[in-house]
Amino acid sequence: MSKRSVQQSENKKKQYNTLQQKHEVKRPIVKNCIKAFLIGGTICLIGQFIATFYVHFFDFTEKTASNPTVATLIIITMFLTGFGLYDHIGQFAGAGTAVPVTGFANAVISSAIEHRSEGFILGVGTNMLKLAGPVIVYGVFSAFLIAFIRTLLTKWIGF
Amino acid sequence: MKMGQHSWQFTSNPALISTGVVGGPFEANGKLKEDFDHLYDDIWLEQQSFEKAQQKMMEDAMTIALNKGNITKEKIDLLFSGDLINQITPTTFAAHTIGTQFIGLSSACATSAQSLALGSLAIESNVAQYVLCGTASHHAATERQFRYPTEYGGQKPPTAQWTVTGAGFGLLATNGQGPAITTATIGRVIDLDVTDPFNMGAAMAPAAVDTIVKHLADRQVSPSYYDLIITGDLGKIGRSISIELLHEKGVQIAEENYNDCGLMVYEDEQLVQAGGSGTACSAVVTFGHIYQLLTKRTIQRVLLVATGSLHSPLSVQQKDSIPCIAHAVSIEAKEGIQ
Numbered sequence: 130m131s132k133r134s135v136q137q138s139e140n141k142k143k144q145y146n147t148l149q150q151k152h153e154v155k156r157p158i159v160k161n162c163i164k165a166f167l168i169g170g171t172i173c174l175i176g177q178f179i180a181t182f183y184v185h186f187f188d189f190t191e192k193t194a195s196n197p198t199v200a201t202l203i204i205i206t207m208f209l210t211g212f213g214l215y216d217h218i219g220q221f222a223g224a225g226t227a228v229p230v231t232g233f234a235n236a237v238i239s240s241a242i243e244h245r246s247e248g249f250i251l252g253v254g255t256n257m258l259k260l261a262g263p264v265i266v267y268g269v270f271s272a273f274l275i276a277f278i279r280t281l282l283t284k285w286i287g288f
Numbered sequence: 289m290k291m292g293q294h295s296w297q298f299t300s301n302p303a304l305i306s307t308g309v310v311g312g313p314f315e316a317n318g319k320l321k322e323d324f325d326h327l328y329d330d331i332w333l334e335q336q337s338f339e340k341a342q343q344k345m346m347e348d349a350m351t352i353a354l355n356k357g358n359i360t361k362e363k364i365d366l367l368f369s370g371d372l373i374n375q376i377t378p379t380t381f382a383a384h385t386i387g388t389q390f391i392g393l394s395s396a397c398a399t400s401a402q403s404l405a406l407g408s409l410a411i412e413s414n415v416a417q418y419v420l421c422g423t424a425s426h427h428a429a430t431e432r433q434f435r436y437p438t439e440y441g442g443q444k445p446p447t448a449q450w451t452v453t454g455a456g457f458g459l460l461a462t463n464g465q466g467p468a469i470t471t472a473t474i475g476r477v478i479d480l481d482v483t484d485p486f487n488m489g490a491a492m493a494p495a496a497v498d499t500i501v502k503h504l505a506d507r508q509v510s511p512s513y514y515d516l517i518i519t520g521d522l523g524k525i526g527r528s529i530s531i532e533l534l535h536e537k538g539v540q541i542a543e544e545n546y547n548d549c550g551l552m553v554y555e556d557e558q559l560v561q562a563g564g565s566g567t568a569c570s571a572v573v574t575f576g577h578i579y580q581l582l583t584k585r586t587i588q589r590v591l592l593v594a595t596g597s598l599h600s601p602l603s604v605q606q607k608d609s610i611p612c613i614a615h616a617v618s619i620e621a622k623e624g625i626q
Contacts (some may be wrong), residue, residue, distance in 0.1 A: 208568035219441020246337040
């Protein structure tokens with residue numbers, strides 16, 4: 130293509146981008162934030178109830194109760210995902226159901242269910258962390274980085 | 289016969305003698321539920337995978353079309369079909385079941401019009417007497433291929449569309465009674481640098497407009513020649529963009545005679561964001577609803593402009609834009625042909 134026709138096609142794309150944005154329905158950010166706050170907050174409240182339950186009725190302290198609480202939330206998510214309800218709640222709640230541990234659980238469980246048709250090893254095994262994998266990769270990497278900086282500051286520089 | 293620069297005219301009136309249309313449980317609650325031959329209660333269709341379920345829908349729709357047309361499958365000369373799944377395997381397996389000579393198509397949601405155009409071409413050129421045309425898509429199989437697992441709770445933006453679960457097939461014949469395919473316009477790939485796979489209406493609208501403008505110029509008619517011009521799956525956003533683009537190009541299209549299959553399938557309270565989509569979207573509407581209207585003579589002339597976005601999950605991840613295409617066929621309840 131000649132320089133001029135390249136320029137023309139670039140202009141056309143730019144023009145279309147402007148027109149397209151005029152018609153685009155934007156995500157209702159404020160509404161989504163409020164919904165996310167309410168649903169996400171409700172999930173945290175339920176988590177708090179579960180934690181209090183474990184402290185009250187079992188031999189857990191406030192600190193040690195977090196593990197069984199997370200496990201309980203994951204099990205609840207498993208049922209909600211398996212019965213096909215979590216995606217509907219997620220469409221309404223957005224970040225409210227994506228950010229808590231239930232969102233992570235849903236990402237793993239939905240992938241596992243989805244890839245059951247390809248078998249347990251190459252299907253479920255390979256794909257289970259397809260969506261949640263990046264969280265683990267970058268979570269571990271960031272933890273390493275922070276630990277490294279901390280070591281650097283405390284051990285060698287001596288803050 | 290070539291008509292104008294980009295279109296074909298069929299003088300032998302290839303007739304759509306029968307159709308078979310099936311849909312899933314979500315479509316059973318939609319606006320066009322009356323126009324389906326069969327609606328399944330469950331998206332699995334008692335199969336092991338969603339891909340197998342899609343294959344079953346295709347086989348069922350083809351069988352219904354053959355039964356209604358009173359033609360045995362041995363008489364079918366050619367099958368033109370395709371779908372959205374990797375290497376169109378559901379179509380291939382369904383074609384194996386039917387056992388006819390088969391040409392696989394891969395132009396995403398433009399497949400319905402493409403299959404009708406090629407089927408009519410085969411009949412016009414006397415290489416076939418009976419041709420099956422059509423396509424299918426399955427919501428869950430398509431979500432899995434192009435987006436996220438079905439049960440994943442990610443929030444979809446208002447521009448996203450809902451893939452139709454269903455299959456639509458039509459039986460074309462050299463001599464027969466039924467609406468005729470009169471002309472076809474083959475589209476070209478249009479890419480205006482839209483990269484958001486959750487906004488395919490915006491990506492496809494220019495392709496639809498390009499094909500409509502070329503068709504009208506080649507046939508030398510105004511939009512009002514048609515009782516209805518329907519696009520495949522532009523949805524709310526793509527439709528409004530396409531109207532503005534058509535007006536810019538000087539095509540005065542009447543909004544009441546211009547509709548989109550993606551906006552016709554579902555009820556307003558069904559939460560499908562910007563509308564329906566998928567290969568089956570235009571197929572179930574055309575072979576179901578529109579076919580009924582044409583045979584009852586409620587309308588006489590329809591232009592189907594099936595729009596397809598030709599990206600793959602890989603091309604999107606590699607940050608490529610979404611190339612799109614639109615093919616058009618005119619279907620007419622002609623005088624003398626019932």
